[in-house]
Amino acid sequence: MTETQTPQREASRAPLWRRSTLLRHACFAVLGLLGFWLLSIALDPFANLQLAQIAYTAIAVAGLTVLSGLSGQISLGHGAFVAVGAYTAALLLENAEWSLAPVLVVATAGTALVGTLVGVAAARLRGPYLAGATLALAVGLPSLADYHGLRDLLGGANGLIVSPPVPPLSLGETFPLERWQSWICGICLVVVLFLLANLSRSRLGRDMRLVREDEDAAALSGVHVARTQILAFCVSAGCAGLAGGLFAIVNNLAAPGAFTLALSLSLLTAAVLGGLGSLAGAVYGAVIVTLLPNWSTDLAQQADLPRAVYANIPLVLYGLVLILVILAFPGGIQSGVRRIGRLLRRNRKNRRRRDGPVQTPARGGRAHRGARAHLDRVRRWRFGRRQHARRD
Numbered sequence: 001m002t003e004t005q006t007p008q009r010e011a012s013r014a015p016l017w018r019r020s021t022l023l024r025h026a027c028f029a030v031l032g033l034l035g036f037w038l039l040s041i042a043l044d045p046f047a048n049l050q051l052a053q054i055a056y057t058a059i060a061v062a063g064l065t066v067l068s069g070l071s072g073q074i075s076l077g078h079g080a081f082v083a084v085g086a087y088t089a090a091l092l093l094e095n096a097e098w099s100l101a102p103v104l105v106v107a108t109a110g111t112a113l114v115g116t117l118v119g120v121a122a123a124r125l126r127g128p129y130l131a132g133a134t135l136a137l138a139v140g141l142p143s144l145a146d147y148h149g150l151r152d153l154l155g156g157a158n159g160l161i162v163s164p165p166v167p168p169l170s171l172g173e174t175f176p177l178e179r180w181q182s183w184i185c186g187i188c189l190v191v192v193l194f195l196l197a198n199l200s201r202s203r204l205g206r207d208m209r210l211v212r213e214d215e216d217a218a219a220l221s222g223v224h225v226a227r228t229q230i231l232a233f234c235v236s237a238g239c240a241g242l243a244g245g246l247f248a249i250v251n252n253l254a255a256p257g258a259f260t261l262a263l264s265l266s267l268l269t270a271a272v273l274g275g276l277g278s279l280a281g282a283v284y285g286a287v288i289v290t291l292l293p294n295w296s297t298d299l300a301q302q303a304d305l306p307r308a309v310y311a312n313i314p315l316v317l318y319g320l321v322l323i324l325v326i327l328a329f330p331g332g333i334q335s336g337v338r339r340i341g342r343l344l345r346r347n348r349k350n351r352r353r354r355d356g357p358v359q360t361p362a363r364g365g366r367a368h369r370g371a372r373a374h375l376d377r378v379r380r381w382r383f384g385r386r387q388h389a390r391r392d
Contacts, residue, residue: 115237275332
């Protein structure tokens with residue numbers, strides 16, 4: 001057997017779910033749905049509300065990590081895309097009285113269209129110019145709700161009130177609303193992660209990574225750089241629009257005060273904490289940026305600190321966590337998890353080599369012939385020692 005046939009034979013012996021990327025991601029999606037369901041039924045209503053917040057934040061962060069981690073474009077204005085999705089969902093739910101599923105689809109598609117238009121302009125910008133343009137978008141777009149001509153439609157500074165989705169009667173009349181909201185957000189999160197995981201393994205994902213590494217080399221390889229960057233903006237904005245629609249459903253409100261520059265920066269912080277380009281890191285980052293402010297506020301209040309002090313403690317802890325993660329794992333939390341996994345696998349292999357049986361060389365090979373010759377020399381030496389002892 002030749003050396004080129006050996007990897008093919010080993011790959012054919014691998015399980016089907018490891019050989020097929022689509023099937024492997026589908027298995028992970030099913031396990032994710034099962035884990036989310038088990039977690040939601042074990043939590044109280046307030047914890048389910050936090051779980052829903054983590055889910056829609058992770059959707060927005062996953063879209064941002066595709067944009068910045070795969071294609072290499074920096075965006076400081078993703079809060080504006082979240083606002084577009086939230087206002088679209090609020091208008092369709094309250095004015096048009098659409099059902100929930102079409103509302104989320106239209107909010108995603110509409111925001112993706114806005115992201116495409118922004119991507120056309122952003123494809124001509126690089127570095128700080130792109131960051132400045134998206135920063136202006138984050139500051140200016142949510143303030144349109146208070147514009148004189150749009151105040152009656154968008155509700156001005158007070159925003160739009162959104163009626164919460166009613167759980168189906170098949171779940172029971174006493175089924176908690178917060179758990180139903182967390183289920184909606186959890187299903188959307190698993191679907192988005194499944195689609196983005198397959199996208200990153202597709203030809204478009206490979207093109208995005210080529211553009212991120214070197215645009216000139218990607219263009220020489222036949223990749224349409226501008227089109228790839230626009231598609232990355234489209235996909236990322238669509239994820240943010242879906243997160244915005246879920247935001248309006250969970251919080252029952254779409255107001256410009258909820259989509260400030262701090263939201264855009266927190267999404268970018270979550271992507272950096274988790275690891276740019278990692279979908280699992282997007283979930284880690286969403287958990288941190290959602291739960292850390294609440295935990296730090298509760299801790300400060302229990303310590304009976306003055307209001308002027310404990311009001312700033314969440315920001316201090318937020319910065320400390322960011323600094324510690326960057327120092328310990330420069331590639332994000334997911335890179336640290338992978339590093340720990342490699343160390344554990346290496347230690348397991350070393351333990352097996354140390355404790356396992358001694359492997360004998362294969363018969364007929366060069367190592368086997370060398371071992372036989374060494375044994376013959378040892379036997380001759382021992383026989384000579386015996387003969388010499390007998391003469392003495």
